[in-house]
């Protein structure tokens with residue numbers, strides 16, 4: 001069953017198979033590419049490429065500083081892209097006001113929705129509740145927007161709930177893409 005108007009969903013480009021990861025690879029997800037592409041219209045986004053980091057690029061990570069968590073180069077802490085990622089999240093939110101949901105890459109210092117390691121300046125893990133900077137700022141500009149990562153999408157209940165919430169946010173009150181057994185997919 002297809003929705004007459006596909007809801008617009010922001011998605012990390014690497015999950016669609018684009019080779020934009022820091023190591024030049026992709027993380028294409030079959031379920032997203034083959035199944036969810038029939039349901040959602042994509043607003044693909046790679047914040048790190050969008051702010052000009054290039055591919056491949058040196059890895060970045062979350063680092064706890066006195067004034068908060070920063071996103072810095074692993075090998076070069078002076079390469080601080082916190083502000084650039086946040087500014088891009090704001091521009092993205094403004095450019096895509098009709099986005100009704102987000103599917104973002106787990107464990108990324110830019111796209112991760114939670115549970116990321118936060119390092120000290122010495123490289124020790126001091127917390128494991130970090131959020132990717134793009135995801136964090138985007139959620140400030142779009143509070144309450146349904147978001148999920150590819151790992152939670154593998155859980156049927158969380159996947160169904162995400163699809164329903166996006167449909168409801170699109171104005172589909174009963175979530176008509178959910179199948180007769182009450183589940184999507």
Ligand code: SF4
Pocket residue numbers: 012013014015020021022045046047048049105108110111
């Ligand atoms: S996780 Fe986000 S920033 Fe990293 S490659 Fe994928 S889309 Fe780009």
